[in-house]
Amino acid sequence: MSFLAIDLGASSGRAMLGTIQNSRLELKEISRFPNPIIEVNGRLYWDLFHLYNQIVVALQEVESRKLRVTSLGIDTWGVDFVCFGKDGEPLRMPYSYRDPRTFGAPERFFSKMPKEEVYRKTGIQIMNFNTLFQLDTLLSENSSIYPAIDKILFMPDALSYLLTGKMVTEYTIASTSQMINPYTKQFDRSFLQALQLDDNHFGTNVLPGYRIGNISPSVQRLTGLQDLSVIAVAGHDTASAVLATPAENENFAYLSSGTWSLMGVESEKPVINDETFALNFTNEGGADGSIRLLKNICGMWLIEQCKKEWENKQPVTYEEIVVAAKQSAPFQCFINPDSPCFAAPGSMITAIRVYCKETNQYIPQTMGEIARCIYESLAFRYRQVLANLQQLATFPINTLHIIGGGARNKLLNSFTANAIGKPVVAGPSEATAMGNILLQAKAAGIVDNKKEIRQIVRNSIDLDMFEPEDTALWNSHYTDYLNVYREI
Helix, strand or coil, X not given: CEEEEEEECCCEEEEEEEEEECCEEEEEEEEEEECCCEEECCEEECCHHHHHHHHHHHHHHHXXXXXXXXXXXXXXXXXXXXXXXXXXXXXXXXXXXXXXXXXXXXXXXXXXCCHHHHHHHHCCCCCCCCHHHHHHHXXXXXXXXXXXXXXXXXXXXXXXXXXXXXXXXXXHHHHHHCCEECCCCEECHHHHHHCCCCHHHECEEECCCEEEEECCHHXXXXXXXXXXXXXXCCCEHHHHHHHCCCCCCCCEEXXXXXXXXXXXXXXXXXXXXXXXXXXXXXXXXXXXXXXXXXXXXXXXXXXXXHHHHHCCCCCCCHHHHHHHHHHCCCCCCCCCCCCXXXXXXXXXXXXXXXXXXXXXXXXXCCHHHHHHHHXXXXXXXXXXXXXXXXXXXXXXXXXXXXXXXXXXXXXXXXXXXXXXXXXXXXXXXXXXHHHHHHHHXXXXXXXXXXXXXXXXXXXXXXXXXXXXXXXXXXXXXXHHHHHHCCCC
């Protein structure tokens, strides 16, 4: 049987066809397309209709190739949402979580409800762009659309609605909002009241694997397809990716490596206490109803933004950036990847140089020096977070699994193994699409559980193994990193 994954990241999207046969999953790319942030009058938006149209184009390609597809599922990044009016029409293009309007938003909300209480009720790390703070900002700004809101749908649910006409709120994507009670998996009424909302402002709460419905007559006409089901997979891309972690036992941590790096472990129940609050760890919903105890770390965003600037002079590939970094001198300077100065700078290269200057370090000049600074700093940041994670985990973390696009970066994977002093297993790079597809397979009754899903992933890919090397050298420079790390 074949299934279609629509996997939308914060910079690009892809449609992947997955066919399961003999306990193996074969992936084929149907299409790939950009997902640009659109700036209008200083505000940053996602182009909802562009994304919808790209899904339609992918379905047209499926039909033109005469591929037989059982269902499709959509996953996206977290927190962002679309507001709909009573007529079912979107009221405005959705804001991007990188829009600066929410800078300072958490502090404003904490005047309504103490920070500690917000965390205790949700277990979600405090980040200015969480849905809770985005909605409170709309309310505080007297947004013209706020009184007209009938339904609020998270990005994958909004796109599923455009395909089917059915509104749902899938658990894993909703869990990123900082509005869900992690024990009941329902919206917390105190947050809704503070936002002047209620449960009716959201779609029906569903768990991963729920069949939303068939594509609408309009989509059937546009694509030529007929009885194609849309499944609510783990709508949060990280939840889908973690499901596809090819772990053989439970003694592991995962690092979903992409624009963001998300490091965590799986837990049967929420872990919410003074320590997780102090460390700002998050409890997000897992694809199987479990909890993903994790920390958000700024990831390839740093390289992506630098690459755009380097390309103003001449084209450059990610492979060339890695080669340049490898050829540069090691341990010259470090940054805290999660410092606010790197969230949305006008120039990432300038921001890195200013950080190094202000911390009395060598100021990187070349592409290779800047990239090496980023990669080494990420590896040390991973070590920092992994040490905190081990304090919270109830089991020994013996291995780090790196999944997602960053799994292809062998230099960073090697640096990470050296920094953490533990084996690193890299792959699959298309973990999100694989998790998406295998959840659809579970909904279709051809896969039973998470253990079987992970076995299929192991059967289907070649994994890269990285053993730690030069640990004494990396340990000595970790101290240098900590000396210039500025806690945020």
